[in-house]
Amino acid sequence: MNDTHHRFSIAPMMDWTTRDCRYFHRQLTRRALLYTEMVTTGALLHGDVARHLDYDAAEHPLALQLGGSDPGELAHSAELAERWGYAEVNLNCGCPSDRVQEGRFGACLMREPAHVAASVAAMRGATALPVTVKCRIGVDDCEDEVFLRAFVDHVAAAGCETFIVHARKAWLKGLSPKENREVPPLNYDVVYRLKQDYPQLRIVINGGIETVDDCEEHLRHVDGVMLGRAAYHRPWLLSEVDERLFGAQASTRDRHQIVHALFPYVEQRLAAGNNLPTITRHILGLFHGQPGGRQWRRVLSERACRSGAGIEVIEDALAAVSAASEFCKVA
Structure with a gap:
C-alpha cells in the first residue's frame, strides 16, 4: 500500500x-x-x-x-x-x-x-x-x-x-x-x-x-x-x-454520471440475491443541498423496498432530480 x-x-x-x-x-x-x-x-x-x-x-x-x-x-x-x-x-x-x-x-x-x-x-x-x-x-x-x-x-x-x-x-x-x-x-x-x-x-x-x-x-x-x-x-x-x-487529476463526472456508473454493479448485486434498499440507502445523500435532493431521497426511500424493485427505481429518482432542477431554473 x-x-x-x-x-x-x-x-x-x-x-x-x-x-x-x-x-x-x-x-x-x-x-x-x-x-x-x-x-x-x-x-x-x-x-x-x-x-x-x-x-x-x-x-x-x-x-x-x-x-x-x-x-x-x-x-x-x-x-x-x-x-x-x-x-x-x-x-x-x-x-x-x-x-x-x-x-x-x-x-x-x-x-x-x-x-x-x-x-x-x-x-x-x-x-x-x-x-x-x-x-x-x-x-x-x-x-x-x-x-x-x-x-x-x-x-x-x-x-x-x-x-x-x-x-x-x-x-x-x-x-x-x-x-x-x-x-x-x-x-x-x-x-x-x-x-x-x-x-x-x-x-x-x-x-x-x-x-x-x-x-x-x-x-x-x-x-x-x-x-x-x-x-x-x-x-x-x-x-x-x-x-x-x-494532487491528482479530478474526476470530470457529475452526480448523474456517477449514478449511471453504478448500474452494472447494482444489477450484479441484485442478481446475486441482494435487495435494492441495502444498496440505495448508501447513496441517499448524493444530491444533498442540490435542487431535487429531497425528491431523490423520497423516490429511493419509498420505492426501493417494494418487491422486485430494480434499476428503474434509481432511474426514476434521477428523473425526479432532473425535473426539480428544471423547475428551479424556470422559477
Missing part, C-alpha cells in the same frame, strides 16, 4: 461502510483509503468468512478493521486479511459500546497497553500487512496526555507505526455510542502534540471533521485525516479529495 493513502481515509462505521457503500465511495475518490465495518475475530473464527471479508476489487485500497482482544484470534484474523487481499489490518481500540466492553475490546483496551502491544506483535507475526491501531485520546478519567503517550509507547514498541486517533475521550459508562461521538469535547491539539512528540510515527486525526477545507488545515499538523459521518451524509465532498489532498 502506498504510504500516502493514509493522507485521507473514510472511517469504519458499523452498518454503514458495507461493501455497497465502499463501492459507491470509490466512484467519487480513487485515492482515499477505505475501511470495512469492524469485523470481530469471533465472526471470522466461527461465522461465514466470505460474507464478512468479500469485496469488489474496485474498492482498493481497502483496510480491514478487527475487533477482538485475544492475540491468537487476532493473529488468525490478520492472516485471513492478507489471504483475502486487504491492504492493511486495523485493530479497534476506540469503540465504546457495551457490546465491545463485554468482549474486552474496543476503547477499554486502552487501559491495557501491554496487552494491546502483545496483540499487535501477534498480528505482525502472522502477516506482512501493515498493522495499525485506531484509538481515542483517553478513556473515562484516564484523559491526561501521559496516559495516551504510555499507550502509544507500548504499542509502537510492538511495531505499530500508524495510529488513527479520534480526538475525543471515550466514556465507557453513562454515554451511548452516539453520545460518545458527540458529547466528549474535541481536543485536536492533543493529537497535534502527539505527532510532534512522535515524528517517526504516522498520526491520523479523526473526529468532527466536516469539510475538505478542514482536512487541509489538519494536514498542516498531522499525517492524515479520517472522515466518518460527513463523508457518509454528504458524499459529494469526496469528489474534491483526489485533486485537493493528493
Whole structure:
C-alpha cells in the first residue's frame, strides 16, 4: 500500500461502510483509503468468512478493521486479511459500546497497553500487512496526555507505526455510542502534540471533521485525516479529495454520471440475491443541498423496498432530480 493513502481515509462505521457503500465511495475518490465495518475475530473464527471479508476489487485500497482482544484470534484474523487481499489490518481500540466492553475490546483496551502491544506483535507475526491501531485520546478519567503517550509507547514498541486517533475521550459508562461521538469535547491539539512528540510515527486525526477545507488545515499538523459521518451524509465532498489532498487529476463526472456508473454493479448485486434498499440507502445523500435532493431521497426511500424493485427505481429518482432542477431554473 502506498504510504500516502493514509493522507485521507473514510472511517469504519458499523452498518454503514458495507461493501455497497465502499463501492459507491470509490466512484467519487480513487485515492482515499477505505475501511470495512469492524469485523470481530469471533465472526471470522466461527461465522461465514466470505460474507464478512468479500469485496469488489474496485474498492482498493481497502483496510480491514478487527475487533477482538485475544492475540491468537487476532493473529488468525490478520492472516485471513492478507489471504483475502486487504491492504492493511486495523485493530479497534476506540469503540465504546457495551457490546465491545463485554468482549474486552474496543476503547477499554486502552487501559491495557501491554496487552494491546502483545496483540499487535501477534498480528505482525502472522502477516506482512501493515498493522495499525485506531484509538481515542483517553478513556473515562484516564484523559491526561501521559496516559495516551504510555499507550502509544507500548504499542509502537510492538511495531505499530500508524495510529488513527479520534480526538475525543471515550466514556465507557453513562454515554451511548452516539453520545460518545458527540458529547466528549474535541481536543485536536492533543493529537497535534502527539505527532510532534512522535515524528517517526504516522498520526491520523479523526473526529468532527466536516469539510475538505478542514482536512487541509489538519494536514498542516498531522499525517492524515479520517472522515466518518460527513463523508457518509454528504458524499459529494469526496469528489474534491483526489485533486485537493493528493494532487491528482479530478474526476470530470457529475452526480448523474456517477449514478449511471453504478448500474452494472447494482444489477450484479441484485442478481446475486441482494435487495435494492441495502444498496440505495448508501447513496441517499448524493444530491444533498442540490435542487431535487429531497425528491431523490423520497423516490429511493419509498420505492426501493417494494418487491422486485430494480434499476428503474434509481432511474426514476434521477428523473425526479432532473425535473426539480428544471423547475428551479424556470422559477
